[in-house]
Amino acid sequence: MKKLTLNQLSKPIILVAFFLILTILRPSSFLSASNLGNVLWSVSVYGIMVSGTIFVFLLGGIDLSIGSLCGLTAVTCVMTIRHFNYSTTGVLLGILLTLGVGLLAGLVHGVIITTFKVPAFLVTFATQIIFLGLSMIFTNNKILSCQNPPAFTMIGKNPVPIILMIIAAAISWFVLRKTATGRYVYAVGGNPQAAAISGISVTKITIMAYMISGFTTAIGGIVLASMTQQCMASTGSGYEQFVIMAGVIGGISLLGGEGTVPGAIFGAVIIGLLQNGLNLMSVPSTQHGLVRGIVIIAAVGFDALQRDPAFQGWLAKRKQARAKNA
Amino acid sequence: MKQQNLRRIISLGMLLVLVALFSALSKYFLNPNNLLEIIRDAAVPGIIGVGVTYVIITAGIDLSTGAEMALVAMVMANIYRYTLIPIPIMILVGILVGLLCGLFNGIIVAKLHLPEFIGTLATMGIFRAITYIIAIKENGTITSQPMKAYSYAILGKGFGRIYFVTIAFIVISVIGQIVLKNTRFGTNLYSVGANPKAAELSGINIARTRIIAYVIVGFCAALGAIFTTARLQSTTALLGDGFEFNPIAASVIGGVSLAGGYGDILGTFIGAIFMAALENGVLKLQMNTAYQYVIKGCIIIAVVIFDAWFNSVMEKRAQEAAAGGKEE
Structure with a gap:
């Protein structure tokens, strides 16, 4: 019990400490409205992604393809919109197609991992390269800009990404805390054999987790593309590291079975502040x-x-x- | 042991199929010069693969090898540029840096109990960042440092087309295989990977075994850095970026199990040549690099899936054999 209260207290303390350190070191630039807006921007992308990837982490799996899938989905979205001459229908179709790509990528991961019982680490390591290659083929190694229509650009404008993050986190929190599926995820992550014996379909849960991870990565890709109003093959590269770090800092055990959504969001905030701080210190x-x-x-x-x-x-x-x- | 032989024949078979395929598709592929070039390209990932195989046999992984290479090369470049230290000592310092990087990895993984994957991902970032901090700068911008001294550049050459790096590749692989199969340290690696609890109970110092494995990776990465920079006659802060993938892929294709306790250097040797042949063949077909990524990724997944299937079939067969034996 005592350990729990200490853990609960440690997070706000770390957060406040971060704020204080940055405020003292860079008083004028850190506390400016535009900078805090920037922090929230980057935090929201990590937050959206980690809200879905937490399912994979809780199973003791890992998804290394997040970064390049983020790039591939951003490319899919922007290319569809450009194909439809920047029309609003194009935006709608683009978003649907992108979410489909994310789900499909997750499905492929889940099916390969569960059917052949191969390490998630290796599969997603390989798909990471494949997705990067596909993005390079689609974009022809060029930067594709997309500054229209307003329906697309508004997705990345404050406060839409933050609202999206809150919705994603709330749904993820609800599913993990309040539904049977959520309990199954914790059970499978804690002890897959025991979970299987008690009648939980480990295969189904695993495939679902990877699909959710792909889905939120796709949302992250759309938001990122809309924020920067462009995309290229390297969009989102290295994001897998940020997301894994956010989870780990938020108290998710990579061995599975342990971690919460608020913790993960806390991790995303810390990573956002850390990045911002490093940038401010040039x-x-x-x-x-x-x-x-x-x-x-x-x-x-x-x-x-x-x-x-x-x-x-x-x-x-x-x-x-x-x-x-x- | 029978399973191991079969697995070896299969990986050799895969290599032959690949060579046959590229020979059929491109007339530039199958000639002695190109084949020697493939073995040279396989050498650096293969040398590092010796260390990485040790680590994977202990059920670990090392993602920091590319960054280790860059750090070793950059330390040597600094010595080369700013001091009059003779080349052999510079090389020794480079190897020392590699050993220290490996020691750092080993302590983080074996003493701090970080998951290997996360720990070496973190050190990958750390080594790369240090490389950038000490990178050679001119007017504030990072530039590549030429290292053209004859006594250093000679390491990148060889007897005609038999390159020194190829010879080192073969020698180190042979030594690696002998150490793995015929010394107590080698046996310890297998037992730590197959069943750490049993290894601990039988008196093996697990932490020490794992740390030594990571130190060997550091040593191999340093050698890789030396041969690479000697051949390029320069180094940049980006050296080895994304390279960590190649030795791991070579091991996996050669039949080293990521679950630990299984595989050997001979497999990794074949795997390294397979990867180099793949890369060379795709280039000879004049395909875009983007397609290379896709093809490489797909082949890795295919091999991983095949390996999982092969192991399960073999296990079933072993169980059946055991059951049959009992009935008799």
């Missing part, structure tokens, strides 16, 4: 990896340490010693 983007890497090692290392039986034993011993002294 750290070149090539060096962000250093900070990101250290944050991952600290966050995951801390999590792993808490699970380590030797560390638990040490904690218990210390507690006993303290009780004795008292």
Whole structure:
């Protein structure tokens, strides 16, 4: 019980600390309305994606293709709109087609992983390359701009992405917390054998999780394309790292079975602030990896340490010693 | 052991099919010079693949090899540009940097208990960022550093078309295979990957075994960096970007199981040549690089699926054999 309250408190404290540090270091630029708007923009894309990918994480799986699928879906959306001469119907069709591409990619992942019992890591590693190649073929390695129609550009304008993120997070939270499907996801992630024996279809749950991940990635791709009003093959590259980091920082265990949607959204906010902070300090983007890497090692290392039986034993011993002294 | 032989014949068969296919499609593919070139291109991923195979046998993974290469190369470039340290010592320092990178990975994974995948993803970012920080800059912009000294560039050459890197590839693979099969360390790698609990109970120091495996990857990555930069006679901060994928793919195609405890260097050797032949063939067909990505990805998935199927069939057969034995 005590550990729980500490965990609950640690998140707001970290968040406030981040805000304070950035405010002190860059008072004028960080607190400006336009900068906070920027933070919310990037946070909303990570937040939308992680709301769906959390299903995969909870199963103990991983989706490395998020970044390049984000690019492929952005390309699909923009190309459809351009094909229909920037008409509103084109936008509608583009969005539907894009969501379909996302779902299809998830279906392919899920079916390959469950039918052939192969590691998700390898499958999504390979599809990552395939999606990147497809985007390169479709765009012919060019940047496709798309500044029309308003129906498309409004998707990326504040506050639409934030509203989308809140909706995605709320649905995901509801499904995971309040429905049987959500409980099945936790059960399969915690112990697949036990879940299978108790009559849960692990295959169905796994395929569904990857499809949800593909679906939210597609939404992220559309939002990203609309925000930047352009797309290219490298759109969204590296986003898999941001999303995985957001999840991990938010307390999702990559071994499966543990983690919550609010935690993941918290992780997305932290990542957004971190990125923004590094930009404000004018750290070149090539060096962000250093900070990101250290944050991952600290966050995951801390999590792993808490699970380590030797560390638990040490904690218990210390507690006993303290009780004795008292 | 029978399963292993069969798997080897299959991966050799796949290589032959690929070579036959490209020979039929392109008249530039099947000639001695091109085949020697393929083996040279296979060498650097193959050398790094020796270390990566060790790590995968312990049920781990290393995503940081490309970044390790870049860091090693950039440290050497700095020494080359700003000091008068002789080339052999520069190379030794480069190898030392590789070993340290591997040690760092090993400690994070084996002592801090980070999942291998996440831990080495993080160090990939860290090594790459450090490379950018120490990158050679001219007027504030990052440039490539030429390394044209004769005693260094000679490493990128060879006896005619038998390149030094090819010889190193073969020598290191042979040593790697012998260490894996005939030393206690090699046996420990298999036991740690197959059943860590049992390994621990039988007195194997798991953490040490895993750390040594990562240090060997660092060493191999340093060698890869040295041969690559010697051949290019320059280095950039982008060296090895996305390269971490190749040694892993070589191992997987060669039959090393990502679940750990299974596979060997000979398989990775064949796998590295397979990947190089694939890349060379696609180039010879004058296809767009974009198609290369798609084809490579599809072939990886196909091999992974085939391997899963093959292993399940083999397991079933073994079970049936065991059951049959009991009945008798």
